[in-house]
Every structure is written in C-alpha cells, then in structure tokens.
Amino acid sequence: MFSLRTRIALLLFCVIALNLAGAGITLWYTNRTQSLQVQLSAKNVAALEASHGLSASLMDQKGNTTYYLLSHDDSWLKELNAKRELFEGWLVKAKESAFSAESLLVLSELESLYAEYDASRKEVIESYKQGHPDAGAELHWKIRDEFNTLLLLSKEFRTLYVQAIELNRKEFSEEAEIVNKVIMAGLILSAIIELFLIVFLYRKILDPIRNLAHATGEVGDSASPSTKNDVLTLSNKVESLIIHIDDTQKELDANKETLLQSEKMALVGKLAAGVAHSIRNPLTSVKMRLFSLERSLQLDGQQQEDFDVVSEEILHIDNIMKNFLEFARRPKLKAKIQSPSEVVDTALRLLKHRFESQEVNVSVERTGLLPAIPIDGGLLKETLVNLILNACDAMVQGGSITITEKTDVVEPLGTIVFIRIEDTGPGIAEDVIEQIFEPFFSTKEEGSGLGLAIARRIVEEHGGWLHVTSSENKGTTFLLALPATRGKHGKNSLSR
Known part of the structure; x- marks a missing residue:
C-alpha cells in the first residue's frame, strides 16, 4: 500500500x-x-x-x-x-x-x-x-x-x-x-x-489536523463559523507541533549523549580503581628497582639504551594511569582571581625546550593581559599544555603556533575571555573531528584518548566551552572560552 x-x-x-x-x-x-x-x-x-x-x-x-x-x-x-x-x-x-x-x-x-x-x-x-x-x-x-x-x-x-x-x-x-x-x-x-485530490486532501489531512486542533482547545467551540480562521489555526498548530517535536528530539539527543558519557564515566571509574589496586603498586616497585639498578650497574651503550627505553615505557604506563584516575574523578576547582594570560605564559615557559627541539615557532597576539577572572590556574595550565603539545605532535617537521587572546561580549552571557590556539599542522580529517573529544578516542598510536576529554571537562567546569575547527592540510584551531563571571547555572549556561 x-x-x-x-x-x-x-x-x-x-x-x-x-x-x-x-x-x-x-x-x-x-x-x-x-x-x-x-x-x-x-x-x-x-x-x-x-x-x-x-x-x-x-x-x-x-x-x-x-x-x-x-x-x-x-x-x-x-x-x-x-x-x-x-x-x-x-x-x-x-x-x-x-x-x-x-x-x-x-x-x-x-x-x-x-x-x-x-x-x-x-x-x-x-x-x-x-x-x-x-x-x-x-x-x-x-x-x-x-x-x-x-x-x-x-x-x-x-x-x-x-x-x-x-x-x-x-x-x-x-x-x-x-x-x-x-x-x-x-x-x-x-x-x-x-476533484478527487481535493476530497482526498480534505479527508486525509485537513480533517484530522482540524480535529487535533479542536481536541487540544486551539479552536474554540463557541466561535462562529464566520469568525473562525481554520487555515491560520491549523498552520499555527502544526508549527507549534513541529517546534515541540524538534525541542523534544534535541532534549532526547542531549540526554542520550549524557547517558553515554555517564556510562563511560562509570566504566572508567571502575577500571581506574581496579588499575590503581592491581597495577600501580607493582609498577612503583618496578620503578624503584630500576632506579636502584641504574645506580649500581655498569652498563655498556646498548644496555643503557635498552634500560632507558624500559624506563620511558614504564613512565608512559604511569601517565596513562594518571589520566585514567583524573578522568574518573571530576576535577574540583580551586578557583582564584587570576589573569588567563599569566597561565598562558607559564605553560609556554614549561614547553620552551620542547619548542626548540621540534623547531616550533610560538607567537602570542594580545593587546594586553586578559582580565583577571575566577579560574583554577593549575587545571587551566594542564589544559593549555595538552592542547599545545597536541599541536607540536601534529607538526612532525616543525611549524608555527599562534595563540590569540581577546575578550568579547556574548549576550546574554556577558563578557567572555577567548584563547585561540592555531597551528600549521596537517589538520584533522573531517570524518574524525567530531570524535576527538570522546573518551578513549585517539589518532596517536600510543595515546590514551583521554587528554582532550579531560581538557574539555576542565573548561566546562569553569563554565566555558572548548571548540575545534580544522581542515586537512590547513591546520587546526582550538577555541577556549571562559566566562568573566560564572552565573548561577555554572557550566550548563555556557556549554556549546
């Protein structure tokens, strides 16, 4: 049929x-x-x-x-x-x-x-x-x-x-x-x-919709036939239904995404707890024994190289463990009034040697220090370091990173502080850019897939949002936005 x-x-x-x-x-x-x-x-x-x-x-x-x-x-x-x-x-x-x-x-x-x-x-x-x-x-x-x-x-x-x-x-x-x-x-x-089409439309479409309008009280029974505007009433009702359906669908999608994230969080929490008890203590013992052996043994060049590789891999495992634990626990902000520009400068000083070794040129564009706002400097520094290191890793043969700072007024949110990190790397493929903030998704062979997820969570805990734009062979841009004053709704009022 x-x-x-x-x-x-x-x-x-x-x-x-x-x-x-x-x-x-x-x-x-x-x-x-x-x-x-x-x-x-x-x-x-x-x-x-x-x-x-x-x-x-x-x-x-x-x-x-x-x-x-x-x-x-x-x-x-x-x-x-x-x-x-x-x-x-x-x-x-x-x-x-x-x-x-x-x-x-x-x-x-x-x-x-x-x-x-x-x-x-x-x-x-x-x-x-x-x-x-x-x-x-x-x-x-x-x-x-x-x-x-x-x-x-x-x-x-x-x-x-x-x-x-x-x-x-x-x-x-x-x-x-x-x-x-x-x-x-x-x-x-x-x-x-x-004629058949008119009858068909009237019986199959107009009548059911008009009955729906009557049933919901949109068309008053007391209105006289001469004063009723059925076409306008039906149009308004259909438009209202469409808007309501769209809003409901958006809420369902948002709730579905929240539920998925909650399930992942619960899974990561259980995994982190198990890993902490089962791996971290033996791993600490291995690190101590390696440190003791390095001081007591006389190793030739090849052995020293092998020993360094083992140490680096153990350190890598330890970092993954830390990321698991950080992601499993929601960060607790220790906010104080501070200019985000100071945090940017601190992150760049920490990564100075990394820039020199990878031949990366970093420039900061600002007309003055950003206004002091309530932020957790340590967590924000961790976020900036993560984003900048990702840019360095993307530019294998060197390149440039431009950090732009500015403020703007976004109604009804008020004054927003923006920090844009733009690199000249190969960019992110269009088919994966929507997944980079998902937990455990990574384009790196040795990545845990938690760095960007943690970075977004830290920004959202500040009441802001983290957005990415990228084109293949044209570089990637991360836009970090922080509110000058946090409203009573917290991060939910600013999430994008």
Whole structure:
C-alpha cells in the first residue's frame, strides 16, 4: 500500500501530466495547422495560376493562329511564339505545384498532346505560306479536335486541384474533431482527478489536523463559523507541533549523549580503581628497582639504551594511569582571581625546550593581559599544555603556533575571555573531528584518548566551552572560552 505522501504525489503528477499533455497536443495542432495553411496556400496559388494560365495561353494561341491565317500578317506569328513560350512556362509551374500522381499524369498527357498539336499547327501555317490555303484549311479543321482535347485536359487538371482541396479540407476537419475530443476528454479527466485530490486532501489531512486542533482547545467551540480562521489555526498548530517535536528530539539527543558519557564515566571509574589496586603498586616497585639498578650497574651503550627505553615505557604506563584516575574523578576547582594570560605564559615557559627541539615557532597576539577572572590556574595550565603539545605532535617537521587572546561580549552571557590556539599542522580529517573529544578516542598510536576529554571537562567546569575547527592540510584551531563571571547555572549556561 502506498504511503500518504506517495498517493498525493501520484495525484499531483497525474494532474500535471494531463495538463502538459493537453498543452502539448494543442501546441502541436496549432503548429500543424499553421504549417498546412502555409503549404496549401503556396501550392494552391501556384496550381490555380498554372491551371488558368494553361487555358488562357491555349486560347490566345488559337486566336493568334486564326488572325494570321486571315491577314497573313507575320506579327501574329511573333505573338504566337510568345504565347507558346508562355504556355510552356505555365506547364513547368504546373508540374512543380502538382499535388498528386494523377495530376502529374494529366500534365504529362497534356504536354505530349500539345507537342503533336504544335507540330500540326506549324504544318497549317507552312501550307498557307506556300500558297496552298485549301490544304492548310483542311488540316486546320482536323487539329481543332486536338485543341479541344488540350482544353479539356487543362480543365481536368483544375478539377483535380479542386477535388484535392476538398479532400484536404475533410481530412483536416476529421483530424480537428479527433484532437478536440482528446482535449475535451483530458480536461474532464483532469477535473475528476483534481476533484478527487481535493476530497482526498480534505479527508486525509485537513480533517484530522482540524480535529487535533479542536481536541487540544486551539479552536474554540463557541466561535462562529464566520469568525473562525481554520487555515491560520491549523498552520499555527502544526508549527507549534513541529517546534515541540524538534525541542523534544534535541532534549532526547542531549540526554542520550549524557547517558553515554555517564556510562563511560562509570566504566572508567571502575577500571581506574581496579588499575590503581592491581597495577600501580607493582609498577612503583618496578620503578624503584630500576632506579636502584641504574645506580649500581655498569652498563655498556646498548644496555643503557635498552634500560632507558624500559624506563620511558614504564613512565608512559604511569601517565596513562594518571589520566585514567583524573578522568574518573571530576576535577574540583580551586578557583582564584587570576589573569588567563599569566597561565598562558607559564605553560609556554614549561614547553620552551620542547619548542626548540621540534623547531616550533610560538607567537602570542594580545593587546594586553586578559582580565583577571575566577579560574583554577593549575587545571587551566594542564589544559593549555595538552592542547599545545597536541599541536607540536601534529607538526612532525616543525611549524608555527599562534595563540590569540581577546575578550568579547556574548549576550546574554556577558563578557567572555577567548584563547585561540592555531597551528600549521596537517589538520584533522573531517570524518574524525567530531570524535576527538570522546573518551578513549585517539589518532596517536600510543595515546590514551583521554587528554582532550579531560581538557574539555576542565573548561566546562569553569563554565566555558572548548571548540575545534580544522581542515586537512590547513591546520587546526582550538577555541577556549571562559566566562568573566560564572552565573548561577555554572557550566550548563555556557556549554556549546
């Protein structure tokens, strides 16, 4: 069974198709009529002129011949030659405008008979010139039948032309009648479909929505039919429902995301507790024994290198353990009034040697120190160090990091402090950029996937937000925003 939208679309398609078909047939019929009129007009005029020209030139030739035989004036012979050429010209035009095989046959017979008649007439004239009028007169009486036959053939050509016109008129009338019937049937069918569409829309869409409006009290029962605006009421109700559905969906999505994060947090908490009891104490013992061995043993170069690798890997495991524990526990802010610019400078001093070893150029753009606001300097420094180290790791062959500080007013939140960290690295792929803040997601082979998640949590605990923009091969930008004053709603009022 088709859906409601599909059925409506099919009905509309049928109406449009019928209208387009009717318009197409009408356009075709108009063009065809115009084309036939032009063709018939051109052929009809040429055929009509040729039929009259043939008859008239034959009569003129007969008169010129008779006048010469009576007067023996050679000027009539010149006139006769001119009329003969005129007849031949009309004969050529008649062939060009011929409209049927039968008309061509008549013209061919006319042409052949005229050649015999013209030859006999020349003999009559020659007999009169040589002084044999009796023989010429006798021959002249004999070719009168040929002349009459030529006239009859000319009239027959004209008759065929009239019959052809009548036949074309009948065919055109029949074709017009068929086209009119088709157009009329299309109009009737289109009207039926449109009426069915109106009833369908009213029963399947308008009635249910109006009943919904009545049921929710949007359309008062006391309102008179003349004062009710059903269209406006239905429109407002549908718009309200759409907004409500959108808001509900957003809340559901937010709650779903919160639930997922809570589940991850619970899982990480259990994991961190287990790891703390099962791994950290033995790991501490291993670190102490390694420290003691390093001081008591005499190691060659290869052994020292192996020993350093083992120490670094144990340190890496210890850092992962710390990240687990930090992520499992929500950070408790120890806020005091301090300028975030001081924290930025402290983080850069800590990473100075890292910048030099990796050939990273760092610049800070500020018009002055940022205003002092309530922040936890230690946690904010941890966040900045994490973001800057990620930028350094992304720029394997060196590059530049630009840190921009500014303040702005964002209504209704008030004054916001912004710290933008922009690098010239390879950027983050579009298909993973939405996942980088998720716990345990990492693009690094040895990463725990908790650094950015912890950084965002610290910023959100300050009532701000952490946003990222990136394009492949064009670098990455992290925007850290902190409120100058924390409202009563805390981070929820600023989360993005």
